Amino acid sequence: MTVLGDRMRNLRKEKNKSLAEMSKETGLTRSAISNYENGIRKPRQETLELITDYFNVDTDYLLGRTDVKNVLNLDGIYNAGYKAGVKENLNxxxxxxxxxxxxxxxxxxxxxxxxxxxxxxxxxxxxxxxxxxxxxxxxxxxxxxxxxxxxxxxxxxxxxxxxxxxxxxxxxxxxxxxxxxxxxxxxxxxxxxxxxxxxxxxxxxxxxxxxxxxxxxxxxx
Known part of the structure; x- marks a missing residue:
């Protein structure tokens, strides 16, 4: 099991989706999804983006680089732009x-x-x-x-x-x-x-x- 596979399976269960349902909604085959979840294969970049889009998470989360699912959240509007995260210092x-x-x-x-x-x-x-x-x-x-x-x-x-x-x-x-x-x-x-x-x-x-x-x-x- 890989971090990516483990997180894919957990996210799919959180959405209460079966392999068949995820396959139908993403266009990926059931065997491909199963291989990704079991660490047998790694998705290509294009497929990885499709999976993160489906689960509404950032790529870094799916790959285990961060435990934050979606790092951009509006905490205030500033002349310089939007503040990323609640505790970040914009400067x-x-x-x-x-x-x-x-x-x-x-x-x-x-x-x-x-x-x-x-x-x-x-x-x-x-x-x-x-x-x-x-x-x-x-x-x-x-x-x-x-x-x-x-x-x-x-x-x-x-x-x-x-x-x-x-x-x-x-x-x-x-x-x-x-x-x-x-x-x-x-x-x-x-x-x-x-x-x-x-x-x-x-x-x-x-x-x-x-x-x-x-x-x-x-x-x-």
Whole structure:
């Protein structure tokens, strides 16, 4: 048993999910999940990000580098950016400014302005220097419990994301935060975490673009 495998199994049990349920919801095979949990195989980076996204934990937690499941929690708003953690001293944190645009819909779709409304400071250790990032404030409840209204959602700029991952999308001039799933027949669907919302089918006639891949969220809880 590895730390990653042990934590995967514990997180799955906390969610009260069977191997079959996790397989269906992530697109990973049952045997792959079992191999990861038993330490037989290690997931690739792309798969690791999918697993951490599914469990809403940070990669460092899943790998055993920290015992904190999700290190970003809003404790106050400052001119320099957001404070990471309740006890941290903001002056001791190296922050990278990330532009914040109009609210992105976690419901029925909304516009995103071309100019950022403000900037949010994210600890540099949380981001890759090789990537570009942007943030939106979540509107609507379709991504609950993963993302709540009012959360700041940070995305890594990307024109494609793996099936099963959460991303930022433009669809016929509307902007969404959803979970993308690709199927063997070539269909693309955008799913909500809240089962009260119906999935959205992306057709070949639609003007559809992937804008970014979900990286993390900042909550006000």
């Amino acid at each position: 001791q944190i190296n922050l990278q400014p990330v532009p914040v645009y109009d609210a992105i819909s976690c419901g029925t779709g909304s516009w995103i302005g071309e100019r950022p409304e403000s900037y949010v400071g994210i600890p540099e250790t949380m981001l890759s220097p090789a990537c570009q990032y942007f943030a939106n404030k979540a509107a609507g409840d379709s991504m609950v419990p993963k993302i709540h209204p009012g959360d700041y959602v940070v995305f890594e700029e990307s024109t494609s994301i793996p099936s099963g991952a959460i991303g930022s999308f433009s669809l016929n001039g509307e902007y969404y935060c959803k979970r993308l799933k690709r199927f063997p027949n070539g269909q693309i669907w955008l799913y909500s975490e809240n089962t009260n919302y119906q999935p959205i089918l992306v057709t070949p006639e639609d003007d559809f673009r992937v804008l970014g891949k979900y990286k993390l969220r900042i909550t006000e809880d």
